[in-house]
Amino acid sequence: MTNSLINDSLILLQAVSVIVVAALLISHSPYFTQIIEGRPTTKSRLLLILFFGLVSIYGSVIGINVFGAIINVRDLGPLVAGLACGPVVGLGAGLIGAAFRFSEGGFTAMACSIIVTLAGLFGGLVYLHKGRFPGIVFSTAFAGLFEIFHMLMTLALSRPFDLALHVVEQAFGPMILANGAGMLIFAFIIANVIRERETMRERDRYQLELQIKQAEMVVAADIQKSFLPGKIPSLKGFDIAATTIPAREVGGDFYDFALQDGNLQFVIADVSGKGVPAALFMALSRIIVRACSAPLRGGFERLKCANNMIVDDSGSATSGMFVTLFLGRLNQKDHSLEYVNAGHNPPLLFRADLNSIERMDVTGAALGMMADMEYEQRQLALKPGDVLLSYTDGIVEAMNGQEEFFGENRLRSALVAAARLSAQGILDSVLHELGQFTKGVEQSDDITAIVIKVDG
């Protein structure tokens, strides 16, 4: 008795192990994936029919003989096949299981063969009704209910009735438990695979979306780069270098040069905020500044006009967007510099003869803040060796790991230290100092700088 109990338990354990391995193997196979993703092929259907048919045969073979009736998990394979893969696979697997069971004979052979076929069919009908695998709880309960149906059918179809009743009495509990447990294992694994696939699909979709966005950003960045002057115009007596490094693909900084009547005009500007909104606003501002500057070669009235256009046309008043801007005009003949500073970080002017730095302070409010603003124009004389460094706040507000700003003082020191180099040398040296300071900290704002050096 004890021996037989141990033996039965070992057989049960073996059955569970085989089912787990089988479930893992099949559920991770590409054929199963094709079915659950709703693109079944004839090949994958045939293979799954064969597989679940074999599971059914195994469920018969593993059975324990009780008075010629076989207590088994024969229905399990077709049930799973139906619930997870639909009626075709379910019915196919059921027929294989039925053929095998029928060949084994016994007084319940007919009943059991019909029932295992129905297992596949019913499972498949549930799948059709739900449109998908019905889940762990439902499947397990369904397997339990089906075994009750199995018992009733055995009583109805098998003769002699007394013997059938005896078999059913013996087998009732174990059959429900065994098939329920088997289904639980299968359903758990299948549900996991389905969830995995869904997560993967979602991830793939996000990745695709991200790729499209990135591709769009690359195009946007190219368009924005095309706004910048391709080549810095050369002006006799001056050495000029400029660069802009956006923090993201597109930025809110810009600079521009224009040669007119032997004078070189230049502009450096920074739009509030960053990213795409700043970039859009920047594109608009730049075009407006350009448009206004064309007919007004003389004074700086263009800024007043540009400001009004930005306020009127860009909706800057409601969005609060604004652009700070420094506009300068270098006179080639007398080396004078005229400028307007509309709310921009004051450029630094290194005086070679004094070895000291002057600030070119704000002469008006940032553009876009309010209509009809006045912009005061100032003028100063440049001398040989002088260096003008115009920059955006991305430089002075760059932070290091200790959350300290690079600040104007460090920028001044970097400028003084490099002032004897060429314009490009000064620019590189300042950016190098900045890089040393922020080491390892991601650039958070756009960085732009123009260096103009008077030949010495």
Place this chain on the structure above:
Amino acid sequence: MSKMEIIHSLIEDIPVLFVSGKIDAVTSKDLETALTGLIDKNKKFLVIDMEKVEFLSSSGLRVLMASLSKLKHRDGDLLLAALQPFVKDVFFLTGANRFFSIYPSQGEAIKSLQT
């Protein structure tokens, strides 16, 4: 890393926001939400106490400008109080100080609204 806190309060029936920390590109969105919420409730006058604001970026200034412009549109105002030197610099540097009413303390800002 970016941290900003906003404490809502009502003084003499005037909504006052006590803001502390850094108003940068990230946190300015929270400030915008707070201000828009009050503006949508049809408030005309708002006071922001900035005594504990240590940093104001151009994104933050943009949010303040936008709110100011909405309030002025309905004959209201956005009053700023207790600006730290760095924050004050941002206003003076960009010229934005011309558009805002700036007070030494939140108390004085409230008082100016009662006369």
